[in-house]
Amino acid sequence: MSDILLTIDGKEVRAKEGMTVLNAAQSSGIFIPTLCHHEKLEPYGGCRICTVEVESRGRTNYVASCLYPVEKNLVVRTRSEKIDKIRKVLIELLLAHAPDSPQLLEMAKEYGAKSVRFGKEPSFCVLCGLCVRYCAEVKKKNAIAFVDQGPKREINFIPEIASKECWNCKECFPLCPTSYLQAAYVLTQGLVGFKNS
Amino acid sequence: MARINSAAQLEKVRKDIVLKKDPNKPCIAICGGIGCLGGREDLIRAFEKEIKKQKLEGKVDVRVTGCHGFCAQGPNIVIYPEEICYTKVKPEDAQQIISETVVGKTIVDRLVYIDPNTGEKAVHQSEIPFYKKQVRNILGMNPKIDPKSIDDYLAIGGYSSLAKALLEMKPQEVLEEVKKANLRGRGGGGFPAGLKWETARNAPAELKYVICNGHEGEPGAYMDRAIFQGNPHLIIEGLIIGGYAIGAKQGFIYTRHDMPRLRENIDIALEAAREHGFIGNDILGSGFDFDIEVHLDVGIFVSGEASALMRSIEGKAPEPRPKYTRTAVKGIWERPSNLNNVETWANVPQIIGKGADWYLGIGSEGSKGTKMISLSGNIVNSGVVEVPFGTSLKEIVYDIGGGIPNGKKLKAIHFGAAMGGSLPAELIDTPLDFDVMSKLGAAIGAGGLFVMDEDTSMVEMNRFFLEFLADESCGKCVPCREGIRQMLRILTRMSMGKGKEGDIEALEELCEVGSLASLCALGKTTSSPIYSSLRYFRNEYEASIEDKGCTV
Known part of the structure; x- marks a missing residue:
């Protein structure tokens, strides 16, 4: 299959059919910040930090580059006033959960995000789903899952599975962009709950 | 009842039913x-x-x-x-x-x-x-009609549009008729249904689907269930015609688990339609095969969003996915899937039966046909109404709706519930029109209309909408989940008159980011009511900043 030609930040980029804009950018050395993305996992599109501006058929849209498929003659901008504003607000929203996350603080510096913009939230978890998806897609154990929805959404270990699988694995801990303490804490809670019941 | 195998048989059955009925x-x-x-x-x-x-x-x-x-x-x-x-x-x-x-x-x-x-x-x-x-x-x-009786529907000419489509028209001709009629989706966006059908029809795939979205989860919207429960065969007939035009052999009806009476009527209607040969193989002797399956939701609002709905039909959690490839091209199981809502399908039989030219005679320049509206809030005649597009909001609120009760003054007209917008009373002469209203910041949405009198606090109302959305957002993406969380906090303190300097600017920023960067249509439109009320009722927000005292 012939290559697809597109433009990212003014640079002509060759990509293969089926690649995402993020893939194409990475393969030609163009940096797009990400948070919930992991090369071993299916693209998720949850954090929206990788949002870029695309121009296609005369229309400008804001899309998650980790999911948007490359197309012929697509014009992509990875930075613009709007993109920077989007990333700044997203980081501020996440800092309300994890004000000490090194990864978030580094991005905050780049985009001018203030750590105290929004009211603090008691959970460190930013619900990027890396632990949940890693456990499901790579380990195929589903020991940790999302529960509830909207702002009430949280991660929870399934005690019956976690008690068997987690102590010898813990591969999800280093994936956590905020601090693996959250995962450890929730895991312990899950196991204690299991014991007590 | 023996199956009907031709237009002549259908006409005979219809005549027999009418003859048997003593007028x-x-x-x-x-x-x-x-x-x-x-x-x-x-x-x-x-x-x-x-x-x-x-x-x-x-x-x-x-x-x-x-x-x-x-x-x-x-x-x-x-x-x-x-x-x-x-x-x-x-x-x-x-x-x-x-x-x-x-x-x-x-x-x-x-x-x-x-x-x-x-x-x-x-x-x-x-x-x-x-x-x-x-x-x-x-x-x-x-x-x-009794919705449980197919005879009642046949007596008023039911399924004659299906016969016309299948036996007298080519699929392409049916599609052209719908395109010509400029039928626009009644579910919220007002997207031309014919163009969506064409995309699905032209998408290269052997298996395609047509789907009826009967989820209707918007608060204050109840027109779809009024027509679906009251006249299920009308929707079924529309769906079969759509399947024929698009080249789909399978249709789905997606509806709510918490409306057993609606489900009952749909099931009875499907069984009767199957017995009569309107669904199944070789419908009306035309050679066209089509079947319909009913799927129920799992009880969350976002299941009505197109991509979430399709995932739900696949048997997965109804979490929206990005629609960078349209569902009309890649939907259920990655196959072309054309989704329209109940009211859109309800329009199809009359377009085919009476023709696009007749249909084009009803409505406004860019919005054709009639629109069902559910009227609620501070209005004398709450209920379900149907008016031609182009009817002024004044006629809907005063002539049909009977005006505002208890001698109160009208403050705002709100369309589209938690993802819609409010127009101030001064704009009461605005015509009901997809494009006009969308430009004014109050898209018609599905057609739920709230009337608000002078005692309504716009800040409090928007807080209420956010509370609803907080329960209904899936929580997957940051701008929607966290944006709702923080906007709800801000509006909660504002509604108590304890807003802070910078709150309005923060709201504006969260609205902008939410509408640009959210994953699905729900996230992208959670900001709409706040946007529109900041546009027309900004003073109420300003008055909610601490020490300035809330006016309402």
Whole structure:
């Protein structure tokens, strides 16, 4: 299959059919910040930090580059006033959960995000789903899952599975962009709950 | 019932049904909408009992129909053949109605609707101001049919559009007719249905699907269930025609798990349609095969979003996915899937039956046909109405809706609930039109209209919408989940008059980021009501900043 030609930040980029804009950018050395993305996992599109501006058929849209498929003659901008504003607000929203996350603080510096913009939230978890998806897609154990929805959404270990699988694995801990303490804490809670019941 | 294999057979069956029906036989049509039938069982039983008591069994019919629309004055009954209309009927009225009106052919005065403005009595629906200004091309069928009876639907010409499409038109011609009629999706976006159909039709795939979105989860929106429960065959007929035009052999109906009566009517209708050969193989001898399956939601609002709905049909959690490739190209199981909502499908049979030229004669320049609206809030006549596009909001609120109760002043007209927008009273002359209203920041959405009087606090109302969205967002993406969380915090303190400097700017920023960067349509539009109220009612937000005192 012939290559697809597109433009990212003014640079002509060759990509293969089926690649995402993020893939194409990475393969030609163009940096797009990400948070919930992991090369071993299916693209998720949850954090929206990788949002870029695309121009296609005369229309400008804001899309998650980790999911948007490359197309012929697509014009992509990875930075613009709007993109920077989007990333700044997203980081501020996440800092309300994890004000000490090194990864978030580094991005905050780049985009001018203030750590105290929004009211603090008691959970460190930013619900990027890396632990949940890693456990499901790579380990195929589903020991940790999302529960509830909207702002009430949280991660929870399934005690019956976690008690068997987690102590010898813990591969999800280093994936956590905020601090693996959250995962450890929730895991312990899950196991204690299991014991007590 | 033997299956029908040709247009001639269909016509014969229809004639036989009409011949068998004595047009002079009295019939009491009782409205039984989806939300209110529960309380109306005793009314139905009262009439049945009374018929027995007065030894009129077999001589008088009781027909439990779908919603008539005039909910504020319900229960409504229509007595045929004279089409006498009574409102607010109670079980204890059954005896008098049967002896005096059905048998005695006289009017029971106290049950007749009186126009509160003129004091005039209205004996027939057509004389009641609420109905007078409506064009009830779709809803008007409801009082005439028992939704459980396919014969009632066939008697008023049901499935003749299907016969016309399948036997006299090529799929491409059906598509062209719908395109020409400029049928626009009634589910929210107003996207031209014909273009979506064409995309699905042209998408290269052997298996394609057509889907009816009967989820209708928007608060204050109940027009889809009024028509779906009251006239399920109409929707089914539209869906089959759509399948034929697009080249799909499989249709899905996606609806709510918490409306068992609707499900019951759909199931009965599907079974009857199958028995008659309107679904199954070689429909009406045309060679076209088509089947329909019903799927139920899992109880969250976002299941009505197109991509979430399709995941739900696949058996997965109804979490939206990005639609960078349109669902009309890659939807259910990555196959072309054309989704339209109930009201859109309900328009299809009349477009095919009466033709696009007839349809183009109704409505405004860019929005054709009629629109069903559910009226609620501070309005005298809450209920379901159907008007041609182009009707002014003033006519809807005052002439049909009867105006604002308790002598209050109108403050705002809100469309589209938690993802819609509010127009101030000064814009009451705005016509009901997809494009005009969208430009003003109050997209029609699915057609739920809230009327708000002068006592309404816009800040409090938006706080309420956010509370709803907080329960209904799936929580997957940051701008929607965290944006709602923080906006709700801000509006909660504002509604208590404790807003802080910078809160309005923060709201504006969160609205902008939410609308640009969210994953699905829900996230992208959570900001719409706040946007529109900041545009027209900004002073109320300013007054909610601490020490400035809330005006309302």
